[in-house]
Amino acid sequence: MGRRSDHSRTELFELILAEGHRQMAEVGFSRFSAREVAKKIGYSIGTLYNVFGSLDRLLAAINTRTFGLWARHLEARLEGEQGDRIAALVDGYFSFARDNPHLWMAIYDHRLPPGMVLTDDEHDRRSVLTEIVAREVAAALPEPARAEAPRLARSLVATVHGHCTFALNGAFELMGEAAPQDLALARVRESLAAADQAVVATALKKV
Amino acid sequence: MGRRSDHSRTELFELILAEGHRQMAEVGFSRFSAREVAKKIGYSIGTLYNVFGSLDRLLAAINTRTFGLWARHLEARLEGEQGDRIAALVDGYFSFARDNPHLWMAIYDHRLPPGMVLTDDEHDRRSVLTEIVAREVAAALPEPARAEAPRLARSLVATVHGHCTFALNGAFELMGEAAPQDLALARVRESLAAADQAVVATALKKV
DNA sequence: TTAAAATAATGGACGCTGTTCATTTTATTG
DNA sequence: CAATAAAATGAACAGCGTCCATTATTTTAA
Incomplete structure (x- = not known):
């Protein structure tokens, strides 16, 4: 050889x-x-x-690496955060994108050609990020609502992602919005509060 | 000549x-x-x-045209809708993207080169979409909360956008999510309900 | 020690891209 | 019927991703 x-x-x-x-x-x-x-x-x-x-495999590898950095950034941001972990989560999401705009956007710019699939390893490394959010969302939810945590987490990631996208691509600026991250956090809080409310309502019905 | x-x-x-x-x-x-x-x-x-x-100007013109079609699609979807106009709005957003994935994605794929700005005309034609949402959000809000409608509308567009992005790029599928549009609608409803609640709370405080 | 085999690395070739601009073609005007 | 002005061209350039026959190097086997 x-x-x-x-x-x-x-x-x-x-x-x-x-x-x-x-x-x-x-x-x-x-x-x-x-x-x-x-x-x-x-x-x-x-x-x-x-x-x-192929170029696509290199790009996929680059983006997988970015996912890894992003997840570590989130964990670092959460570490030692005793108070508002949800706010820390949203801030970690935004700040990574703000600090690494090209890397962050590349994740969504690159689309796998039809037929190409990620390796299991790559898939696993990319899903860490969502798992962190699911964990924190579960912790923020009252016990009876925890079963819904993964689905709500997916949805909240999408919510924050939308706000982050518009913040970085200038759409919010064009609409006259000065505080995109505050908007995102407000939406997330509302959804978590709604989950709380739903639990209370169900408990009351039983009585 | x-x-x-x-x-x-x-x-x-x-x-x-x-x-x-x-x-x-x-x-x-x-x-x-x-x-x-x-x-x-x-x-x-x-x-x-x-x-x-330049190519960028052609691409910008193509995307502006897509914005126009999208706005018309929304209005058509809303026309005659007496019941749940918010659901119709979310459905109009999603269905356009689903029916025209390439056109819809191109809006966000193309980024203006530094220094290039859209004409006032293009800017106006693109903002129609947001105006429709702002109008409907305002109508869905109780009178005392209407002032917040434009800002909430921007935020809800971002929320739905995030869900629509993940629906089209396969991220939701990868996470095992089968009904992205339902998630988006649920989030929007929660935010509108929260605005309602806030009004009620303020009213009660006054008494 | 030497020949054969296996691997690593190369870079020219191909067909494509956006962009520029001197040249040519055409229609209108004087 | 020129002269002029506008419109349309397409070759030229520099770059891209992709392929793969060729070359260089190292390891293995004889």
């Missing part, structure tokens, strides 16, 4: 991924170039394809 | 825009090609640039 380079296959994978991630953060999805990545790490474009197979 | 073609400048503008819109609907943002548009209408690529100046 011959090899020529200073880098093992695994090292090369990491080298490309790291540089790709760096460039995605810098220039964004629409200006991302696999050739440029190859140039920067001193390998030919062919090597990139030997290692990743 | 010499001219060579069968089409006036205005006709040509419309011809390109119509074919561009048709192709966007067919192949989507990532596979859209100005050259292909030119070929289809039997003009050279140069003519396209003479008329629109």
Whole structure:
């Protein structure tokens, strides 16, 4: 088994991924170039394809990495937060997107070509984020409503995502909205309060 | 003033825009090609640039047109709806996106290059959609809360947008969610109910 | 030690993209 | 019937993703 380079296959994978991630953060999805990545790490474009197979697989790997950073960012933001963990969650969501706009947008800019699927490993690593939210939503809910937590969590992620999208793409600014994150948090609180209310109402009916 | 073609400048503008819109609907943002548009209408690529100046301006015009269709779709969906106009609104939002996924996604896929701004006319035509929502939200709110209608409307659009995005890009499916539109409607209802509650609470305090 | 096999890396070729602009074609005007 | 002004062209350029025959290198087997 011959090899020529200073880098093992695994090292090369990491080298490309790291540089790709760096460039995605810098220039964004629409200006991302696999050739440029190859140039920067001193390998030919062919090597990139030997290692990743296709541009789509490299992009998917870059986005999976972003998901990982995002999840860690959330956990860090939550750590030690004794008071308002829901507000911390929303803030963690927004602040990551604000601090890494290109990386964050690339997650939604890249769409897998028909037929291509993520590996189980990638899928698992991406779902951590949702799991964090589901955990916190469950904790914020009264015991009898906990069964609904995963579904409500999905919905609240979508809610915050919508607000975050409009905040970053300028839509809110165009509409004259100055505090998108406050709006998002207000919506989330309302939904959690509604879940509370529903539990109270059910309890009263039983009496 | 010499001219060579069968089409006036205005006709040509419309011809390109119509074919561009048709192709966007067919192949989507990532596979859209100005050259292909030119070929289809039997003009050279140069003519396209003479008329629109840049690809970005053509894309902006295509998306503005989509906004118009979307607003008309909403109004049609609302017309004659006596009962649940909020549900009709959410359904109109979702159904347009479902029926025209490429056109709908292109609105958010295309980002104006730094420095480029929409014309006032384009801006006006795009804002009709939000105005419809603001109108309906105002109508659904009790009189004392109407002042908050525009801001709440923006927020509810973002909420529904987030759910619609995840519905179309497969994120909800991946999370095991089968009824995204129901989730969106539930969130919207909760926010409207919360606004109701707030009014009642304020009234009670006064007594 | 040397030849064969296996792997790694290359980069030219292909067909596509957006963009520019000197050139050509045409219609209108004087 | 020129002269002029506008319209339309398409070659040229630089870039892109993708493919894959070729080359370089290392390992293995004889």
